[in-house]
Amino acid sequence: MRVLLDECLPRKLKDSLDGHEVTTVQERGWSRKKNGELLRLMNGSIDVFLTSDQNLRYQQDLSNIRYRIIILVARDNRLPTLQPLMPQVQQALPHMLPGAVIEIGAND
Numbered sequence: 001m002r003v004l005l006d007e008c009l010p011r012k013l014k015d016s017l018d019g020h021e022v023t024t025v026q027e028r029g030w031s032r033k034k035n036g037e038l039l040r041l042m043n044g045s046i047d048v049f050l051t052s053d054q055n056l057r058y059q060q061d062l063s064n065i066r067y068r069i070i071i072l073v074a075r076d077n078r079l080p081t082l083q084p085l086m087p088q089v090q091q092a093l094p095h096m097l098p099g100a101v102i103e104i105g106a107n108d
Contacts, residue, residue, distance in 0.1 A: 001048055002046045002048070003047065003048045003049075004023055004042060004049050005024045005025065005050050011024050012079050016083055035060050039062070039065060047067055048067060049067055050072065052073070052082075056069070062099075065099055067098060067099075070089055071102070071103045085105070
């Protein structure tokens with residue numbers, strides 16, 4: 001799957017998603033794009049958007065997205081905090097349908 005890491009996540013998180021084509025918002029040249037514009041740019045170019053922006057689903061209309069969104073819920077965005085969530089992300093990816101939005105957190 002083509003996975004895009006949001007700019008709020010550590011880039012080294014890419015190493016925890018073996019078997020997927022992982023890029024970052026920065027690598028695509030989409031840094032500093034507003035969420036609405038970023039969400040439109042992603043349609044057709046990615047399969048999964050990985051973020052920690054818990055407000056995304058409340059601030060944006062996600063009804064027309066053609067990709068999956070995984071929201072990481074953790075106390076901070078540091079690599080040691082987020083890496084333990086990656087097995088849950090890997091497990092969820094093959095089961096998610098386009099347009100799905102799920103949260104994965106330490107209590108899941």
